[in-house]
Amino acid sequence: MIFEHLRAGGCQSYLVGCAESCAAVLIDPEISLIDRYQAVAAREGLRIRHLVDTHTHADHFSATREVARRLEVPISMHRLSPAPFVDLRLDDGEMLVVGNLRLQVLHTPGHTQDSMCLRVEDRVFTGDTLLMGATGRTDLPTGNPEALYDSLFNRLLQLDPNLKVHPAHEYKGRDHSTIGQEIANNPRLQVRDRAAFVEMMNSLNLSMPTHLTEALRTNMSGGKTVAQMLAEAAATVPFMSLAELKARTEAGGDELIILDVREREAYEAGHIPGAKLLPRGQLELRVNQDLPDPLRRIVACCEFGRISTLATATLREMGYLRAVALDGGMKAWREAGYPLLCGQA
């Protein structure tokens, strides 16, 4: 078995490959590491054949959908997953076969109702059912402390104590533990009475994950995150630096249309001299009237450099092939002390 552990902050993902066939499964991939997964698989001589999410993640963005699109490989989740794009809906007692490896599915609801653990050879991928020194929380959608109690004490902790535990989250940089070590040392597992365990889980009072709604929206639907929308737009447009634009405005001439895509109020409070106002929300409506010449060179700007990237991508899609985005926004322009004009367009 070839085993690679990849970390994105506290999010842990695992690339598990069959040494004979070179087929691999990627478990709990996270969106920021997509290129790394492919690179590590290539370095190890592995071909990713399966993608698995151990459950519906509420605190980070799953990469299964995007990796599946790139590699044309199936996505596996527990059958109770609400995501419509799951190809293989696994159930308790089933196995995912990856080359000569057999990953055994244990349905372990509690953190979410679609949580599962995957056991292969000498290790078990516990998702957020069991963490090192903790358990998954049960206060997010479909969480259930009673179910978690059963999943832990009556399923997972009954496994071979020597099995290595690889959770979906780990915030202290530890590599792994074992079932036996967790039974002995995990503070939450010392609460062995069902009612006391449920009471403990119900009174944890944890703060909500930062990107809860966006993570659930994208992980449950396969939709894109805002960061993905921006990254995709940024890959399709050239950029111009603040200093380059400043130099060009100071040199004069009308070669360049500076297109300020913020709202009128922001524009009037201070814009680049010579900039033309065309709010992003009106771009498609006013483009024919305001930008009649598709061959003109256009540099779009906004407050932070993000909306202008989206606007530039739209402009290029509409045929303005010399549209570029400002690398940075008006905030950076002001902070650099570059010239500003106030007042109406």
Ligand SMILES: [Fe+2]
């Ligand atoms: Fe989770």
